Amino acid sequence: MLSKYQFCIMLLLPGLLWAAGERFTLNPxxxxxxxxxxxxxxxxxxxxxxxVEVVYPGxxxxxxxxxAEEVALRLSQAFNCDIKPVTVASGSVPAIIxxxxxxxxxxxxxxxxxxxxxxxxxxFPNYCLIIGRDDPNGRPGKRTGYYxxxxxxxxxxxxxxxxxxxxxFPGEIGTVVPEYQNFALPDxxxxxxxxxxxxSIYTVQxxxxxYLYPGLEPAxxxxxxxxxxxxxxxxxxxxxxxxGLQLPQRFAKEHPEYFALRANGTREDGTGGVRSDSVYGHVxxxxxxxxxxxxxxxxxxxxxxxxxxxxxxxxxxNHHEAPFFNLMPNDAMARCQCxxxxxxxxxxxxxQTSDFIWxxxxxxxxxxxxxxxxxxxxxxxxxxxxxxxxLDLPDNIIVMLAQSGPWxxxxxxxxxxxxxxAAWKNKLGxxxxxxxxxxxxxxxxxxxxxxxxRATASYFKRQAPHIFGAFYEAETDVWLFRHLNYYVFSKxxxxxxxxxxxxxxxxxxxxxxxxxxxxxxxxxSLEKHWIQDVLTNFYDxxxxxxxxxxxxxxxxxxxxxxxxxxxxxALLDQxxxxxxxxxxxxxxxxxxxxxxxxxxxxxxxxxxxTISDISAWKTVMPETKTEIIPDGKLDEADWQDAPWIGLIPxxxxxVKEDEPAEVHTRIKMLHDQQFFYFxxxxxxxxxxAMAEVQRQFDEIELWKDNVVEIFLAANHxxxxxxxxxxxxxxxxxxxxxxPGHLGKEWNSGFEAGITKEPGKQxxxxxxxxxxxxxxxxxxxMVANFSRSxxxxxxxxFNVPYYVWTQFVKQDAESCGVVHFQEPLPKSEIKxxxxxxxxxxxxxxxxxxxxxxxxxxxxxxxTRNASVRLSGDARSxxxxxxxxxxxxxxxxxxxxxxxxxxxxxxxNSGFFIRFDMGNGKPQYPIRPALRGTIPxxxxxxxxxxxxxFGAKSVPYIEFKCPNSTGTAWLDQVELVPIEAK
Numbered sequence: 015m016l017s018k019y020q021f022c023i024m025l026l027l028p029g030l031l032w033a034a035g036e037r038f039t040l041n042p043x044x045x046x047x048x049x050x051x052x053x054x055x056x057x058x059x060x061x062x063x064x065x066v067e068v069v070y071p072g073x074x075x076x077x078x079x080x081x082a083e084e085v086a087l088r089l090s091q092a093f094n095c096d097i098k099p100v101t102v103a104s105g106s107v108p109a110i111i112x113x114x115x116x117x118x119x120x121x122x123x124x125x126x127x128x129x130x131x132x133x134x135x136x137x138f139p140n141y142c143l144i145i146g147r148d149d150p151n152g153r154p155g156k157r158t159g160y161y162x163x164x165x166x167x168x169x170x171x172x173x174x175x176x177x178x179x180x181x182x183f184p185g186e187i188g189t190v191v192p193e194y195q196n197f198a199l200p201d202x203x204x205x206x207x208x209x210x211x212x213x214s215i216y217t218v219q220x221x222x223x224x225y226l227y228p229g230l231e232p233a234x235x236x237x238x239x240x241x242x243x244x245x246x247x248x249x250x251x252x253x254x255x256x257x258g259l260q261l262p263q264r265f266a267k268e269h270p271e272y273f274a275l276r277a278n279g280t281r282e283d284g285t286g287g288v289r290s291d292s293v294y295g296h297v298x299x300x301x302x303x304x305x306x307x308x309x310x311x312x313x314x315x316x317x318x319x320x321x322x323x324x325x326x327x328x329x330x331x332n333h334h335e336a337p338f339f340n341l342m343p344n345d346a347m348a349r350c351q352c353x354x355x356x357x358x359x360x361x362x363x364x365x366q367t368s369d370f371i372w373x374x375x376x377x378x379x380x381x382x383x384x385x386x387x388x389x390x391x392x393x394x395x396x397x398x399x400x401x402x403x404x405l406d407l408p409d410n411i412i413v414m415l416a417q418s419g420p421w422x423x424x425x426x427x428x429x430x431x432x433x434x435x436a437a438w439k440n441k442l443g444x445x446x447x448x449x450x451x452x453x454x455x456x457x458x459x460x461x462x463x464x465x466x467x468r469a470t471a472s473y474f475k476r477q478a479p480h481i482f483g484a485f486y487e488a489e490t491d492v493w494l495f496r497h498l499n500y501y502v503f504s505k506x507x508x509x510x511x512x513x514x515x516x517x518x519x520x521x522x523x524x525x526x527x528x529x530x531x532x533x534x535x536x537x538x539s540l541e542k543h544w545i546q547d548v549l550t551n552f553y554d555x556x557x558x559x560x561x562x563x564x565x566x567x568x569x570x571x572x573x574x575x576x577x578x579x580x581x582x583x584a585l586l587d588q589x590x591x592x593x594x595x596x597x598x599x600x601x602x603x604x605x606x607x608x609x610x611x612x613x614x615x616x617x618x619x620x621x622x623x624t625i626s627d628i629s630a631w632k633t634v635m636p637e638t639k640t641e642i643i644p645d646g647k648l649d650e651a652d653w654q655d656a657p658w659i660g661l662i663p664x665x666x667x668x669v670k671e672d673e674p675a676e677v678h679t680r681i682k683m684l685h686d687q688q689f690f691y692f693x694x695x696x697x698x699x700x701x702x703a704m705a706e707v708q709r710q711f712d713e714i715e716l717w718k719d720n721v722v723e724i725f726l727a728a729n730h731x732x733x734x735x736x737x738x739x740x741x742x743x744x745x746x747x748x749x750x751x752x753p754g755h756l757g758k759e760w761n762s763g764f765e766a767g768i769t770k771e772p773g774k775q776x777x778x779x780x781x782x783x784x785x786x787x788x789x790x791x792x793x794x795m796v797a798n799f800s801r802s803x804x805x806x807x808x809x810x811f812n813v814p815y816y817v818w819t820q821f822v823k824q825d826a827e828s829c830g831v832v833h834f835q836e837p838l839p840k841s842e843i844k845x846x847x848x849x850x851x852x853x854x855x856x857x858x859x860x861x862x863x864x865x866x867x868x869x870x871x872x873x874x875x876t877r878n879a880s881v882r883l884s885g886d887a888r889s890x891x892x893x894x895x896x897x898x899x900x901x902x903x904x905x906x907x908x909x910x911x912x913x914x915x916x917x918x919x920x921n922s923g924f925f926i927r928f929d930m931g932n933g934k935p936q937y938p939i940r941p942a943l944r945g946t947i948p949x950x951x952x953x954x955x956x957x958x959x960x961x962f963g964a965k966s967v968p969y970i971e972f973k974c975p976n977s978t979g980t981a982w983l984d985q986v987e988l989v990p991i992e993a994k
Contacts (some may be wrong), residue, residue, distance in 0.1 A: 020384035038338075041445060044129045044207050050943075051081050056108040056137060057778035059093040059197040061992055069141075070112045072101040077162075078113025078146035081156050081169040085110050085144075088173050090190040107806060108199075109699050110172075111142040113165040118145045127586060130248055133168030134206030144168040147686045156238040160249040167244050171206060180524055183497040185229040186240035186604045200807060202791055209490035212447045212483025213507035214247045215239075215500055220454050227609045235493070238816040241505035246483065251333055252392050252414040252449070255340025258333025260326050263302070273297065274350035278707045282348045286705070286806040293869045294344050295668040299374045309378050312339040314390035316382065337389035338412070340373050347397055364401055372403035379408045394449060395438065403439050404432075414485070419450025420469040420499075421457070424550040430863070432476055439480040447478065452499065455489050457549065457563055458823075461617020462574070463610065464490055465540040467498040471506060471514035477512040491544070498537065509966030527599035529589035533606075538584045547573045562753030566827050567731050570621050574614065587610060627951050628730065630906065631819050631830035632837065633659045635690070642684060642691045644781040646769035653693060656682040660849075661801055661816035661876035670913070671948050674872025676813050679801050680818025685834060687784070694722045696801060703807035706743035712758055716747045717802065720838075722778055725798040727826035728789040732796070735826055736787050740766045740778045751824075762786035796829035839989050842894060842903065843970075846986035847877040863890050875908040875949055875984040881972075883924070884980035889973035895931075899962040902991040905954045907972075909949040913979030922976035929971065931963035944977070949984075953990045955991065 045849040058066040066089065082099040090097045105110040111117060118125060123134045125147050131817040133146030146164020146171075154163055156883055157707065172548035173179040176199060180190040181925055209727045214650075219225040226232050233974055262284030265272045274296040276280040282296035297304060314324050321330045349359035358370035379391040388408070422428050432742065438446050450473075474484065482898075486503050488497050498521070503985050505512045522534040541928040546562060564573065586607050593600040638652040661679040665671050684691040704720040724738040739747040746766055750757035764782040771777075785792065801816040819830045847861030848869060852858050855866045858881070866887045874880035881890055909924060916922040923942030929935045938954035962968060970988070 015854045018611045031539075038121045041208055041211070042129055042207060044127055044132050045205055046207065047205045048533060048728040049201075049203040053200060054198035055201050056140070056199040057197070058089065058108060058110075058199065059194050059454075062094070062096045064089065064097060065111050065260075066097070066886070067104060067107055068103060068112070069098055069109045069114075070099055071114045071116070073149045074113040074115075075148040075152065075165075077152045077154055078145075078165050079762075081144070081166045081563060082110075082112040084166070084169055085112065085173065086177050088177060088191055091948055092177055092179075092194050092197070103141065105140065109142050111146060112139050113145055113168065114143065115145065117143055117712045128164070128205070129207040130162065130211060131164050131244070131246070132166055132205070133164045133773055134173070135168055135172050135202055135206075136197060137202045137205040142172075142202065144172055154241055155239075156236055156237075158245070159424040160247055162247050163241070165536055166241060168770070169207075169297070170242060170244065170811045171204075175204075176202070181242035182501055182525065184235050184242065185227070185718045187227075187229065187602055188328070188497065208244070208508045209478070210481065210483035210484070210507045210511045211246060211248065212250055213244065213504060214484070215243065215245060215486045215488060215495070215503065217488040218491060219491065219493075220458055220489050221460055223460070223491065224613075225491065226493050227605075230478060239500065241992050243500060245504070246761070249335050249338075250337050250392060250412070250447070251335055251340040252394055252412075252447075252485075253333075253340070253341065254291075254294075254342050255333040255392070256297060256308075256343050257291065258330045259308065259420075260294075260328060260330075261297070261304075262293070262295040263327055264325055265307070269301075269303060270913045271298060272307075274348040274355070275352040276348070277351050277709070278709065280806075280855060281351075285808060288843065289346060290305060291345055296344050296348035296350070298350045298352055299353055299358075299371065300350070300354060305374065305377060307466060308341070309381055312341075312382060312391065313385070313387050315339050315958060324677070338390065339391050339404055340392045340644045341378060342393040342396070342577060345882070351712075359398075363927075366400065367398045367403065369403045369405060371399035372615055373405060375411065376405060376408060376816075379411045383408050383410050393799060396449075396901060407442060410441070413438060413446045414449050415446055416449045417451075418893045419448070419484075419486075420452045420466055420473040420551050421545070421876065423469040423472055424991070426548050435477055435480050441627060445482040447482050449487065451487050453487045453847065454491060454959070459548065459563065459566070459569060459617075460491055461613045461620065462538045462544065462569060463495040463614065464544050465495060465498060465537055466545050467502040467518060467543055468514065468538075469545045470499050470502050471512075474503065474506045478916065481774065483507060490608070492613050494606075512928075513908050524815070525599070525602050525703050526593065527596045527600060528588060528605055530590065532585045532589040534590070536582060536606075539582060539585075543573050543578075557910075559933070563823070565733070565825065565856075566621055566624075567732060570618055574618070579614065580609070580616065582614075611923055623951075626728075628819065628827070628829070628952075630951065632833060634833050634836050635831065636836075637689070637834065640688055642686075643689070644765045644779045646767035646777050648682075648693055648777060650696075652681060652684055654685055656693075657687075658682045658695075658877070659799075659818060660876060661799065661818055662875065663813040663819075664800070664815040664817045666815060669856075672873065673813055674870075675878070676811050677803065677816075677870075678871070678878045679816055680878070681799050681818070685784075685831065690782045690784060691761065692724060692725075692778075692780040692799075694780075694799075694801070696722065696742075696776050697774070697802075698774055698776055698779070700805055700807065700809055701742075701770050701774070701776060703805040704742045704776070704805035704811060705806045706741060709741075709745045709747075710741060711745070711772050712747050712757075712760065712761070713745070715760045716741055716745055718804070719743060719802075720746070720804045721802050721863040723800045723802070724780070724782075725800075725824060725829060726787065726790060727796050728791070730796055730827050730829065732826040733788055734788065735824065736762070736790075737763060737824065738782065739763070742768060742770070742778070749930065751868075759784075759795060766920070794831055794833045796826055798824075798830045799975055802982045810891050839992070841987040841989050842897060843892060843986050843988045845892075848874075848879045848881050851878040858890075861890050861892050863887060870982060873910070873982055877911075880982045880984040882980060882982050883972070883974040888975050888977070890983070891969050891972055893967050893969045895967055897958050897968065897988075897992075899958050899960045901958050903956045903958065903988050904991055905970075905986075905988050907986040908949050908951050908953065908984045909943065909947070909978065910949045910982040911943055911945060912981075913946055914944050914945065914974060914981055915978045917976045917978065924974045924977075925982045927965070927971040927973060929969050930961075931968035932959060932961040932967045933965055934959070943981075946979075949982075949992075956988070 022139045068082050070078045085098045086099045120278045135144050136722045147162045148165050149161035152161035178192040182188045186256040215408045266283040270281045284295040376451040390412045392412045394414045523529040526533040589603045640650050640652050649715045658680045664672050682693040726736040737749040748762045750760035767778045852869050855857040856863050858867050868882040868887050870880045870882040921945040923944040926938050
C-alpha cells in the first residue's frame, strides 16, 4: 500500500522540542503529515455532472457551516452547477463533510492533539472529512477576531491543494477557480498546522483617494482577506500594555510620583501632553510603589480576576489577555527626569539605558514566577530598550522585537538587523516574534506601488529559525498595491519552506494565462522600483551612507520616468492583446490596469498639478535699508509696510480639510545683504497656558512645545533644507537637514526675540545670517512656515498645527516661493485674497455683491479669509475696465464646494461670468462645478476682444445660483500673458 503514496512528512516531537530549549508552547508541536495517493478514489464530477454532496452536521459550529458554504460555492463554480450544503449525508454519492466531531472521534482523530489552527483532511470509502477545533461562538460570516476556526483553514487547504483554487485577494477577480468536466479525489491522509502561531497583517488607508477596489463592501474585503490568508486566531498582546492599566485615573491625584517627571517639574500624568496618547501617562521607572501596583495588576489578570478587583474603571481587555500580561510602556516613552531615572536616560551608553528598563520588566516577571503565578509577561524590544540587556531574563518573558523588516533588503543594515534577531533568540533561549514595518507611513509617495513579495519572502525566510511569527504593519494608500505582499507573507507564515519563486510564477500563470510573462515582468519591475530605487536611495552623510526617500522630482523623472511608464504601459498593452481570447485572464489584466496602474498615472498627473500649484504659491520678501533688531517689538517702520501671508490648518491625523482655523497667524518677511528677517504674529487667547519648557539651544524636543517653524531651501529640487524652531518660551533650535542626516551640529547664529500680549497674541521676531546658508542665492528661494499650538491647561481645540503650504514631508518640494523683489506682472484683480474688511455689508475693497458679502475667516486658502457663497449671498462681482483689448490674461483662483447641487434650473452650480461689456459674455469654467470638492486651484486663459467695454462696464462675477450648499472662493488673480 505505501508504494501508492507520495510522502511529504515533517514531524516535530514534543520531547525533541523541549530538549532544544524551546519553552513557548505556541511553537509547532503536532506533526505535519501529508500523504496523498496517486490513484483517483472519490469521484466528485463525471462528464460535467456533479457527483458529490457537501455536508455539515446540524449541530456543527457556525464555522463548520461557513466552511461548508465555501466548499459548495467553489465546487459549484468548478463543476458549473449549483450545490447547496446539507446537514445529513445521503450516502448515495461521495460527501465532503465539514466539522463533524463525532465522526472524527469515531476514526480516532484527536482534535486536542493538534496545535492551534491545525486540522485533519482524511478520505474514507465514501466521504472526505475536514475538521479542526472551532470556537462555537465564532461567526466568520460576520467578523474575524481571535477565535478558533481550524475547520475553515482546513477547507481552504483542501480547495487550494486538491481543487486548484487560489485566494489571491477577495472577490471574483482575485479568486481563481479551475473548471472541470471530470474530477476525483485521491486517497488523502493530511494533518497540518502553521509553522508560526502569530501571523498578523495590519493595514489601513493612508491619505485620500480610492483605497479599495469595486465588487465587495469594504468590511467584506477586510474580513475575507483575514480568513483566506489564515491569520492568527489567538491574541498575544504586545503593544503599549501600560496604557490599558488606566494609571492616570487611578493614581494621578494621590501618587503623582508614579509618573515621569518633566524638565519643568510637572508630571506625565495624562495632562499637558502633546500627543493623543499622552492621556495614558508615562511611568517613573524608579517608583517602587508603582512597580508593586503593576505587579498586582499582572497577578490579578493572570489568575483570572476582573479589572474591577484592581479598581480599573474600564476593562483591560484591549491590552491584556490571560495568559499574557503586557508591560510595554506608552509610545514615545517619556524620559523621566527624577533623580532615580535621569542618570540612566542621560547616559551616553545605550546599554545602560536598556538595562535600566529591562531590570524593571525582570523584577515584575521574576516576582510572578517566584509566586508561581502562571502565564507570561510580554513586551516589545523597542526604542531605548531595543538593545539586548546584559542581565538574565526569566523564562516567563516573551519578547517582540521591532524591526524594519522587508524594506531593508537592500539596505546597509540588513546583516546587522538579522544578527540582532538571532542574538535575541540566543539571549532568550527561545524564539521571539517580530513587529515589522513594511508600511508607507514613513515612505508615503502617493500613487507609487509598494509591491514587494520577493523582498517579503527573502526577509522572513531568513528569520524563520528564530521566530514564531510576525506582525506585518502595512498601511498603504491603495490596497491592491500590497496584495502580493500579503499573499506571500501569509503563505510563508504558515509554511516556512514555501517556494516563493514558484508561487509568483503560478500567480501570473493562473491569473493572466497567456500574458503570464508580461505580468511577471510588470510586477517584478514595480518591486524593483520600490525596493531598490525608492527605498535604497543612498546619500553620503557625516555618519556614512544612509538611505532617504527620493524627491517627487526624482520619482517622476528618473524612477517612474515618462519612458519607464511607457514601457510598463506597453507590457499591459501586450498582456491585453495576448488575453483577448481568454475572457477571465483579459478581465484580470484590465482590472490591474484600472485598479492598480491607473493610480500611477493619476500620481503623475497629480505631481504635474502640484508643481503648478506650488509655483503659484508665492510671496515677497522686500529689501529693507533699516537695521532690524530681533526683539519681538516690530517697531521698525519697514515692518508696517511689509506684505504678509497667513497659515492654514494642516491636514493631518484628525484634522480634516474642512476644519476651520481657530486662531490666525500672520508672517512678514524682510531681507538685506546680511540677514533674512521673519515676524510671526500669532493670535492666542490663552497665552498663559502656552506650553513652554526651558530647553537648551538646539534641543530637538522643542517641537513638542508651543512653537513656530521656518523651512528654507534653494529650490524645489534641493536636498538641503534649513529648519528653524522658535518657541514662545524664547528657546531656539536650528538644523541643516539633508537626506538621512538631521544636521544638528550646524549652527546658523540666528537670533529671536519674543513679546506677548496677554490674552491676545505672541510675536516672534527672527534674524538669520544669510552667510550661514550659502545655497540660498539669486532672486528667490523656497520656504514653508508652520505653527504648533500647544497648551497646558487642557483647553479644547481642534487644530494644533498650521502651515503655509500643505506638506506630507518637511521637504523643499512642498515649499512655496519667496521672491526677494516684487515679481511681475501684477494681478489686475484687487483684493483677490479677500483679507480686507467688509463695509456696508455689500462691499469688500473692490468687490461688490447685490445682497451681502459673507467673509469667512475660518475656512480660507491664503491670507486668513475667503468669501463664502451660500444662502441668499451667492455671487460677488468686480469691475475690470482697465484690461487691454487684444491681450490675453490668465485667470486663477481657489474654490471649494460643499454639497452644491442643482435645484430647478439648468444654470446651477459654481461658475464664472466674465462680462466683456460687448453683449457677449464668456464663461471660463464649463461645465459648472457641483458636489463636494476640496480646495481646488483653477486656471483659464481669457482673450479680451477688440470691442471690450463698447456697450457697458466689463466685470467678472463668481456665482453659485439656483443651488444648494456652499462655495468658497479665495486668491483670485488675473495676470497678463506676455507674448513670446
